[in-house]
Amino acid sequence: MLSGVTAVLEIEGLRKTYRSRRKGARQALDGFDMVVEAGQVHGFLGPNGSGKTTTLRTLLGLIRPNGGRMAILGEEVPARLPEVAGRVGAIVESPQFFPHFSARDTLSLLADAGDVPQVRVTEVLELVGLRDRAKERVKTYSLGMKQRLAVASALLKGPELLILDEPANGLDPGGIREMRDLMRQLSASGMTVVLSSHILGEVQQICDSVTIISLGRRVASGPVAEVLAQHSGGGVVVRLESATDLPVAAQVLVAAGARVDLKPDHLLVTGIEKPAWVTRTLAGRELYVSELAPVTVDLESVFLELTGTAPVAGVHRQVDQSVEVPA
Amino acid sequence: MRGLIKAEVRRLAKRRITRLMVILLVLGLGAIAVAFSLASQKIGPAQIAAAEAEAQRDYEQALQFHQQMVTDCEAAKARGEDITQRFPPDCGKEPPFAPQREQFDSSWHLPYEFHFRDQFGVFISVFAGIVALFGFIVGASYVGAEWHTGGMMNLLLWRPRRLSVLFTKLGVLLGGVLAVTVALGAVWTAVFWLMGKYDGQTGEMTQGAWESFALSGARGAGLVLAVTAVAFGLASVGRHTAMALGVAVGLGVVSEIGIRIALGIAQVRFADRWVLSTYALAWFEKRWELTDWNSCNFTFSGECEPDKFIVTWQQSALVFGVGTAAVLAAAVWLMRSRDIT
Numbered sequence: 001m002l003s004g005v006t007a008v009l010e011i012e013g014l015r016k017t018y019r020s021r022r023k024g025a026r027q028a029l030d031g032f033d034m035v036v037e038a039g040q041v042h043g044f045l046g047p048n049g050s051g052k053t054t055t056l057r058t059l060l061g062l063i064r065p066n067g068g069r070m071a072i073l074g075e076e077v078p079a080r081l082p083e084v085a086g087r088v089g090a091i092v093e094s095p096q097f098f099p100h101f102s103a104r105d106t107l108s109l110l111a112d113a114g115d116v117p118q119v120r121v122t123e124v125l126e127l128v129g130l131r132d133r134a135k136e137r138v139k140t141y142s143l144g145m146k147q148r149l150a151v152a153s154a155l156l157k158g159p160e161l162l163i164l165d166e167p168a169n170g171l172d173p174g175g176i177r178e179m180r181d182l183m184r185q186l187s188a189s190g191m192t193v194v195l196s197s198h199i200l201g202e203v204q205q206i207c208d209s210v211t212i213i214s215l216g217r218r219v220a221s222g223p224v225a226e227v228l229a230q231h232s233g234g235g236v237v238v239r240l241e242s243a244t245d246l247p248v249a250a251q252v253l254v255a256a257g258a259r260v261d262l263k264p265d266h267l268l269v270t271g272i273e274k275p276a277w278v279t280r281t282l283a284g285r286e287l288y289v290s291e292l293a294p295v296t297v298d299l300e301s302v303f304l305e306l307t308g309t310a311p312v313a314g315v316h317r318q319v320d321q322s323v324e325v326p327a
Numbered sequence: 328m329r330g331l332i333k334a335e336v337r338r339l340a341k342r343r344i345t346r347l348m349v350i351l352l353v354l355g356l357g358a359i360a361v362a363f364s365l366a367s368q369k370i371g372p373a374q375i376a377a378a379e380a381e382a383q384r385d386y387e388q389a390l391q392f393h394q395q396m397v398t399d400c401e402a403a404k405a406r407g408e409d410i411t412q413r414f415p416p417d418c419g420k421e422p423p424f425a426p427q428r429e430q431f432d433s434s435w436h437l438p439y440e441f442h443f444r445d446q447f448g449v450f451i452s453v454f455a456g457i458v459a460l461f462g463f464i465v466g467a468s469y470v471g472a473e474w475h476t477g478g479m480m481n482l483l484l485w486r487p488r489r490l491s492v493l494f495t496k497l498g499v500l501l502g503g504v505l506a507v508t509v510a511l512g513a514v515w516t517a518v519f520w521l522m523g524k525y526d527g528q529t530g531e532m533t534q535g536a537w538e539s540f541a542l543s544g545a546r547g548a549g550l551v552l553a554v555t556a557v558a559f560g561l562a563s564v565g566r567h568t569a570m571a572l573g574v575a576v577g578l579g580v581v582s583e584i585g586i587r588i589a590l591g592i593a594q595v596r597f598a599d600r601w602v603l604s605t606y607a608l609a610w611f612e613k614r615w616e617l618t619d620w621n622s623c624n625f626t627f628s629g630e631c632e633p634d635k636f637i638v639t640w641q642q643s644a645l646v647f648g649v650g651t652a653a654v655l656a657a658a659v660w661l662m663r664s665r666d667i668t
Contacts, residue, residue, distance in 0.1 A: 018666075061487040062480060062667040081487040090484050096477020100343050109341075112334035114485040153481065 007071075008161050008192040009036040009059070014068035016054055016216075028054040030216035031068070036161075036194055036209070041187045043207035043224070044196040045299075047307050051216040052196050053093050056165055060090055073160060086114065089159035091150040091167065099139035103130050103149050106138060107156055116156055124152040129178065143170030151179070155186075162186060165196045180206050204299040214307040224299065231302040235270035238278055239291035249287045256281050268295065328495070331486060335499040344468045349507065352461045356454065356511060360518045367441035367526040378436035385436075389426040393419070443523030444530025447516075448543055452611040454515050455547025462504045462555030463575065469500055470559050471568030479566075480667055493662045497559055497655075504555045508548050516540070546610055546640065553651045560654035564661055578603070596622075597636040603646075610643035 016029040029051045036042040046052045057063040059070055061081045070077045075084040097106050107121040125134045128148040138146065147170050154162055168176045176199070183193055183206050197203050203210065203224075210227055212220040220227050240249055243265055250260045250267055258278070261268035269278055279289050339345055368374065400418035403410050415424045473479040473496075486492050523529040530536070561571035582603045590598035597617045599605045609615035615638045622634040 057666075057668070060484055062483060064664070064666060078487070085485065085487050092480070092484070096480065098472065098476050098478050101341065105341060109334045109338050110481065110485060112337065113331050113482060115330040157485075 006038045007035050008038045008073055009034065009042075009194060010069075010071045011035075011055070011059070012069045014055065014058065014070065015066045016051075016058060016063065017066050028216055029058070029065070029068075032213060032216055033218050034211045034221065036192060036211075038192055039187065039190055040208040041183055041193045041195060041206050043203035043210035043299075044194055044213070045198075045200065045203060045210055045303055046196075046213035050213045050307065052213055053165060054216075055213065056090070056092055056163055056194075056196065060088070060092065060163070061085075062092070086157055087160045088163065089154035089157050089161070090163040090165075091154045092163075092165050094166075094169065097138045097146065097149060100137055102135050102137055103141070103152070104134040106149065107153060110153055110156055114157055116158075120156055120158065124155045127155060127182070128152040144172060144175050147171055148175070151182070159191065161192045161194070163194045166198070167195065168197060168199055168202060176202065200298070200300040200303055210299070212303060212306050219306045220302070228297055228299065228302060231297055231305060235268055235295040236272070236275045236278060237291070237293045237295060238267040238269055238282075238289060239265065240282075241288050241290045245287050248285075249282055252282060252285050252287065253278065266291075270295075328491070331492070331495050332499060335496055336503070339465075339469060339499055339503050342469065342472075344472075345465050345503075348461050348465050352457065352507070352511070355457060356515060359453065360515070360522070363441060364518075364522050364526055366439050367522060368438040369526055369528075370437055370440045374437060375433070378433040381436035382431040382433040386426060386428050386431040389431070393424070393426055441519070441522050441527030442530055443520055443528065444532060444536055447519050447523075447540060450515070450519055451540065451543045451547055454512060455544075455550055455611070458504075458508050458511065458547075459551045459554040461507070462551050463558040463571070465504065466500055466555040466558035467562040467571035468568045469562075470496060471562035471566070471571060474563070474566035475568070483667065489662050490659065493563065493659065497556065500559055501552055501555060505548065505552060508551050512544055512548070516544075543611065549644075550607070550610060550647070553647050556651050557654050560651075560658040563658040564654070596634070600636055600638060605638055606643040606646045609638040610640050610647070613640045614638065 011032060011034040014029045014032040014034075015027070018026045018028055020026075032051060032055060034044070034055070044052055044055075054063060058065050059072065059077065061078045064078075072081075072084050073087055075081075077084065101109070103125065104121060107124065108118060110116075111118055111121055122131075125131050128151050130145065130148050130152060133141070133145065138149065141149065147167060151164065151167055154164065168179050171179060180202060183195065187193055187208075195203065195207060207224055209223045210221065211218055212227075220230070222230075238249070240246060246262060246265075246267060250262045253260050253267070253269055257271070258269050259271040261270075272278060275292055275294065279292060282289055396414070397418045397420055400410055400414040403413070404418070410418070419425065470479075473482070479492075482492060483489060520529060558571045558575070561574050562568050564570065565573075582601075586601050587598060590601060595601075596619050599617050605615055605617070617636040617638065619634040619636070623631040624634065626632055
């Protein structure tokens with residue numbers, strides 16, 4: 001084990017460079033680190049081309065890394081992957097199945113291949129809501145149904161660690177909610193879930209912790225609340241009874257040592273210890289606060305800030321075009 | 328490991344292309360057997376008498392034509408016409424222009440009679456060729472579709488030992504194709520033996536004759552397995568069924584047409600020694616003789632003997648063995664080293 005007794009998944013300094021004669025070398029992972037604690041639902045976030053899928057594929061032995069160390073359930077991978085694979089369920093990127101087999105056949109064959117009892121097939125079909133359509137060919141399934149089948153295949157082993165790459169892709173709103181409930185249910189049963197998703201609202205709702213990757217490097221990690229707090233900047237929004245007093249109030253606060261961003265109808269004040277200091281300082285100059293609220297950020301804004309992928313009017317951002325953020 | 332083998336056997340048997348190809352294979356082989364069964368007739372006194380009568384009719388008809396020709400010739404001669412351009416000397420009254428009874432062999436009019444001992448060897452080659460085509464399509468599609476549809480990636484998430492997965496799939500495929508070959512080969516042999524017994528002749532089937540057929544069958548099965556393995560290897564290298572089919576078509580065009588034409592233009596001696604089908608023929612026939620008709624070696628008796636080049640079944644085994652091993656080695660190397668994206 002690399003570090004920590006409760007870590008289910010550990011990655012240190014993972015590097016992967018894709019080499020192509022035509023396109024040259026492209027560094028997909030550049031010393032990436034990640035730790036997932038046992039029993040958590042862990043969000044794994046990053047823009048397109050940031051290295052998420054490469055990380056997951058490397059972890060699961062599909063891609064060979066150029067450097068770094070990885071461990072799953074305390075076993076170093078890829079060296080000990082065959083020993084630990086039976087305890088890891090995974091879907092990677094879009095669900096892919098043989099189109100002419102039924103869902104039941106698909107799962108039944110996987111169960112045979114993995115020495116899993118056939119009774120599990122019925123159980124997981126029930127769990128993902130495909131019981132009544134299990135005998136139909138996969139080629140007749142919608143993307144959402146294929147996604148459910150993919151999740152069922154990952155759950156078939158009854159894994160200790162479940163790795164899901166975009167599991168909500170193609171699901172209808174009801175399906176997304178069911179998936180969210182399923183994640184919570186699995187987590188409550190003691191399963192560790194690593195969830196890669198672009199639906200950041202969902203991630204914020206169901207994940208205990210997150211890792212954000214950009215340009216092949218980790219740019220943020222930790223419990224969701226901590227990551228949000230780290231990037232809210234401890235700022236407050238200040239509104240006065242009269243908006244015309246805002247420039248004066250800004251000068252007062254700057255002179256008192258705060259950092260102030262003057263907006264048309266409010267001030268954004270950072271670099272202060274307590275919000276009450278703002279009220280006290282302004283009241284001393286007979287400027288009265290009508291609203292004082294802490295700045296709240298959501299995962300989406302943190303994600304966009306950290307990965308430098310926020311849309312800019314008139315600019316068409318290209319895939320792989322992210323802003324490098326200091327580690 | 329037993330679970331993986333069981334899963335692969337089920338997967339192979341469940342595939343539509345496998346089932347379809349088995350049905351087509353049985354129908355194709357059945358059609359050949361039925362056609363030959365209908366064509367073959369046991370020859371007895373009645374058939375011989377009918378053939379004799381037919382030969383006699385042909386002879387008499389020829390006599391009539393000849394007589395008419397002689398009459399026409401003599402009439403023309405009496406009119407003083409130049410007959411040398413139109414008729415043989417002496418109006419063809421004498422042999423070889425006059426028909427002789429012995430020229431009309433009654434055996435020409437006998438129906439086809441299948442002779443098991445003499446002819447079944449050819450049918451073993453036909454059987455092996457058809458089953459090899461079956462093995463090629465099933466083998467290429469089995470692993471090609473797995474790669475193409477993402478099934479292989481899914482399986483590797485369950486079974487990360489890549490070579491173990493590849494060899495299990497190959498083993499199951501070869502085992503399955505061999506089982507089909509042996510089962511259908513036994514039926515094929517029985518059907519043709521019955522054909523010989525009831526619609527033709529079996530001949531004297533000594534132990535040596537059966538052993539010879541068994542060896543031909545074993546060589547045929549070997550070729551079927553080699554072709555199947557090559558198709559599997561090519562589709563695995565290209566991660567698509569079309570890779571194997573494309574290479575097969577390309578090789579066919581280059582080897583059977585391109586090389587023949589190019590070497591023919593360059594007047595290379597024994598050009599067919601560079602063509603794959605020559606080695607397939609040598610494999611089935613034990614040896615295949617190529618002749619250089621432009622050469623001449625005078626013998627003591629003054630005859631002209633052309634140069635010959637012999638391709639043996641051992642040489643064929645080397646060519647096909649090395650080819651199969653090279654394709655499989657490439658598949659193994661890529662399976663070990665490639666990133667599965």
